[in-house]
Amino acid sequence: MTTKDTPRTGRRGPYAKSEERRRAILDAAHAVFAAKGYRGGSLQDVADRAGMSQTSMLHYFPSKSDLLMAALQWRDDITGRADAATVGEGLMEGIVRTALYNEGIPGVIELYTVLCAESVTEGHPGRAYFTARFERLRTSYTRGIAALAAEGRVRPGVDPGQAATSLVALWDGLQTQWLLAPDTVDVAACLRGYFDLILLPAED
């Protein structure tokens, strides 16, 4: 023991507070990057919103790119829990339900739309993240559509891989148009329309 004893019950105090701080920072980073993009949003903007100095914030996330990656991962953790709710649900039902839910949280859509396109620019720290995300989505949807095809529920001539890529693209593109014209574009209806095209009417 080089320093004075630490009471057992107090151990988690600082950890809990530290976690709370991290959470506040990530929440602020999410809002700032969604509204201004990664390049357009500054550490000062995030710190102001989180209610602390910019240097204190850097104690938790040592660089701006660290903060971006942490914000993206954090959002994944949250939406990952929501995705778990789709177990047992059909591919189409899960996607349409999520699209409807997303209309209530435009900040999340804005974050992904803005950062995704920004990530294709020179030296953007989010590029690997979005590349991997797209690969994962394409693989997942291809499996889902192939499973439906095995049940004979997919229109003949539809290629599962191509339909999966198209479904991801359609969803993202619709969200972009929706952000610019929310009263004109109906994301969920268009996605349902696409499923109506690739799926055959139920047999029973």
Place this chain on the structure above:
Amino acid sequence: MTTKDTPRTGRRGPYAKSEERRRAILDAAHAVFAAKGYRGGSLQDVADRAGMSQTSMLHYFPSKSDLLMAALQWRDDITGRADAATVGEGLMEGIVRTALYNEGIPGVIELYTVLCAESVTEGHPGRAYFTARFERLRTSYTRGIAALAAEGRVRPGVDPGQAATSLVALWDGLQTQWLLAPDTVDVAACLRGYFDLILLPAED
């Protein structure tokens, strides 16, 4: 005559040079904004690429946002001429041909993809431009699909407006995925796949 005479044949000299300069600047701006986005690209970057000082450049375009709008308009003028070539061609043929052509000029796709998403951020000067562009595209494609529907060439149940929105969204989303994984994503094939879904096989 307050100053010395201007020879008639020399009149267009300075205008021609000025136009050449403007063109070089717009070309550089296009490349820089495509590679780094509007917020990520600086006036110095553009000036360096155009081969002049940053202040000289501001003589032609007095502010950064002026430069962005001019670059967008300039590209419209060029692609507008290419679009004129689609007159008399079918909607699908024109779109697929353009998509194939675009694969050869990734910088153009990058510019639109990056700036379009960036334009939904706070106070972005390109927002009105992209909002108007989407409205124009949706209207144009809706007309094209409705015309095909009138000929009985569209699958029953397909709504022209919804299909037009979806077509624009699909194309944009495919280009984003293509920029991140050009060897995996086939934009033209997916677009053809969508037309196969909404169009009926030819009768003859």
Place this chain on the structure above:
DNA sequence: GTCTATAAAGTGATAGAC
């Protein structure tokens, strides 16, 4: 029209007191 010089503000990041 083009330049140098510079203003005026903001950037991400570091040092070190407390």
Place this chain on the structure above:
DNA sequence: GTCTATCACTTTATAGAC
């Protein structure tokens, strides 16, 4: 852990000589 102070740099934009 949190702060002030500050570094080293970049940003857009202006003033004015030539």
